[in-house]
Amino acid sequence: MIAKNDDSINYAEMEKWLNNYFLDPLTSYLDQTQFQIDLYETNKEWIVEAILSEYDASEITVLIEKEKLTITAMIPTPSKQSQKRIRVIEFPFQVISQKVTATFMEGILEIFISKTDGEVANNRYITLQ
Known part of the structure; x- marks a missing residue:
């Protein structure tokens, strides 16, 4: 794993982004028309x-590209x-510079984006565990 320097992420900007994300009416609309998403923050991720x-897990893909995280569910x-x-x-x-893992259990997909651990900066699909 590649250790990340705390300077690589602007935490004040991230806090502002989180507030704007939840206040955006499009977020609520997509929660109702596509599927619901929630964002959480811990000390590490x-x-x-x-x-x-x-x-089912086989019908879900998680792709990270540059700053984007794309979740696709298809029956x-x-x-x-x-x-x-x-x-x-x-x-x-x-996001591609961070360690990203995902789990899918009982209908809930959880994607973990590390604040401290990095990975090679390539667009990639994340395997569900």
Whole structure:
């Protein structure tokens, strides 16, 4: 693991971003039309929680690209039209530079973004555990 310097993330900017995210009417709209997302912060990480109770783990993908975290949930159907729901969260820092892990249990997807541990800065899919 690559240790991150605390200067790589502006925590005051992140706090402002979190406040704006929850006050944005689009956030509430997407919670109702796509799926609900909540954001939490601990001393060591930010946690993105998505409620995806009607999906299986095999129907969910998590992609990180630069500052973006994209969650896609898609139920395959026999017809050519799939039931696809997407949420994109743009962070005020390079998510690809952070260690990111994800778990999916009992319909809840949790994505953990480390504040202290970094990884190679590549766009990548995150494997659900």
